[in-house]
Every structure is written in structure tokens, then in C-alpha cells.
Amino acid sequence: MGRPRQPLLSRERIVSAALAVVDADGLDAVSIRRLAAELGVRGPSLYNHVATKDDLLDAMVDTVVAEVDLSMFTGGPDWRGALEVWARSYRAALARHPRLVPALNQGMGRRPNALRQADAVFGGLVAAGWPRRAATEVGALLRFFVTGSTLGSFAADSPTTRRSTAARIRTWTRRTCWRVGSGRSMTPRSTPGCRRYWTG
Incomplete structure (x- = not known):
């Protein structure tokens, strides 16, 4: 033949x-x-x-997420360093396909690599001493932060193109509703905005 x-x-x-x-x-x-x-x-x-266009969309997103390095979450208690390295790797993967970013925050349950990423971040933070609730919320917040910053960076004439990922992470950390202590001491901030956040 x-x-x-x-x-x-x-x-x-x-x-x-x-x-x-x-x-x-x-x-x-x-x-x-x-x-x-x-x-x-x-x-x-x-x-x-x-099977469908949604199936194709899930496959595209999962292919991009598969490029993200997750090895830093198996290396010990340095959760700050792990989050920064992961965020850089995640943003680099998204930067190669910035027009796909709006689709990332949908349908995670159908995307094995997206679930693997969420599990790795959660597991790394819990192993470093974070409360489970905090680990879940911070992982989600930082994931949304990275996707949002990627969209902003690729907008025309966006000033965020001149700001480093590390600077964005530091800004995000200051603005979260967690007070960061020794790495094993995580307490909610008590500002009015954060009190509204914790109480719903």
C-alpha cells in the first residue's frame, strides 16, 4: 500500500x-x-x-497548561519561591498563546493538566504549612492573577509590559487578605475590605 x-x-x-x-x-x-x-x-x-468545539477548546487549553513547570512544588517549604517560579512558568506558557487566555478559566474539570496544576499548587502550599482553605484560595487567586496580568501585558500600549512578573507577585501578596507570617502562620487581615471577603 x-x-x-x-x-x-x-x-x-x-x-x-x-x-x-x-x-x-x-x-x-x-x-x-x-x-x-x-x-x-x-x-x-x-x-x-x-466531539465538539468545546472539546477542542478544552484540548487546546490543556495542551498549553501541560507546558507549565510544576517541579518546584516538590522541593521543600520555600512556598514563596515556588509560587514565583511557577507563576513565571505559567505566564511564559500563556505568553506563547495570549489569545487563548480568555478560555483558561472555564471547564477545569474537563482538563487533566489543569487539574494536575491545581493539585500541585495546593499540595505544595499545604506541605509548607498553609491551612487547606487558604491553599485552595491562594492557588486560585494567583492563577487568576497570572492570567489577568498576561491579558493586560498583551493589550496594546499597556504599561504592564514594563513591569516584571516578580513585581506583580509582590503587589498581589500585599493585597491579599492573608497576613504572611513565618510561612506556617497565616492569619486573615482585618481591613474592612478583607472582613467583607471573609464573611461573604
């Missing part, structure tokens, strides 16, 4: 093509018709590999 004239269609090829479309033209440009044209196939053949 002769070799096929073009590479066989696969989920990985479809996701890669979809990411290229998002990088070039944004999320709204992704469609089955567009991807079929990019890949040189008929539209219905894509459904053998991706």
Missing part, C-alpha cells in the same frame, strides 16, 4: 492547527470549516477526533 499523500489526521494535529488559528486570528476564528481547510480534509472527518 502506498504512503498517504498527506499526514494522517489525529487529535494532536487538529489541536496544533487550532492553536495556530487562535494565535493568528483569535478564538472566534476557530471553526470546523476553517480547521478542515487548514488541514486539507473534509469537515466531518474532524469529528472522529474531537
Whole structure:
């Protein structure tokens, strides 16, 4: 049997093509018709590999999140350093696909690598002495902070392009509703805004 004239269609090829479309033209440009044209196939053949557009979106996001380094959360009690290194790695992965960022905060339960990342951050903070509730909330807050700062950094003429990720993390730490003690002493701040936060 002769070799096929073009590479066989696969989920990985479809996701890669979809990411290229998002990088070039944004999320709204992704469609089955567009991807079929990019890949040189008929539209219905894509459904053998991706069930829906949401399935494709989840796969794109999970592919990007898989690039994030999580090894720093297995190295000991230096949670400050671990958070900073993780945030830098996370932001670097998002910076390669900034137009995908708006889709990151949806559907985590369907994205294995996103769950793996959340578990790693949570586990690292708990191992360093954080209360479980605090570890969950701080991990989520910092994840949202990094995604938001990435969007801001890639906005036209944004002043945030001139600020380092480390500076943003320090600013975020000062503004959270946790008072950071020795690393094992985490107490809620008592400002009016934080009291409203803790009481709902």
C-alpha cells in the first residue's frame, strides 16, 4: 500500500492547527470549516477526533497548561519561591498563546493538566504549612492573577509590559487578605475590605 499523500489526521494535529488559528486570528476564528481547510480534509472527518468545539477548546487549553513547570512544588517549604517560579512558568506558557487566555478559566474539570496544576499548587502550599482553605484560595487567586496580568501585558500600549512578573507577585501578596507570617502562620487581615471577603 502506498504512503498517504498527506499526514494522517489525529487529535494532536487538529489541536496544533487550532492553536495556530487562535494565535493568528483569535478564538472566534476557530471553526470546523476553517480547521478542515487548514488541514486539507473534509469537515466531518474532524469529528472522529474531537466531539465538539468545546472539546477542542478544552484540548487546546490543556495542551498549553501541560507546558507549565510544576517541579518546584516538590522541593521543600520555600512556598514563596515556588509560587514565583511557577507563576513565571505559567505566564511564559500563556505568553506563547495570549489569545487563548480568555478560555483558561472555564471547564477545569474537563482538563487533566489543569487539574494536575491545581493539585500541585495546593499540595505544595499545604506541605509548607498553609491551612487547606487558604491553599485552595491562594492557588486560585494567583492563577487568576497570572492570567489577568498576561491579558493586560498583551493589550496594546499597556504599561504592564514594563513591569516584571516578580513585581506583580509582590503587589498581589500585599493585597491579599492573608497576613504572611513565618510561612506556617497565616492569619486573615482585618481591613474592612478583607472582613467583607471573609464573611461573604
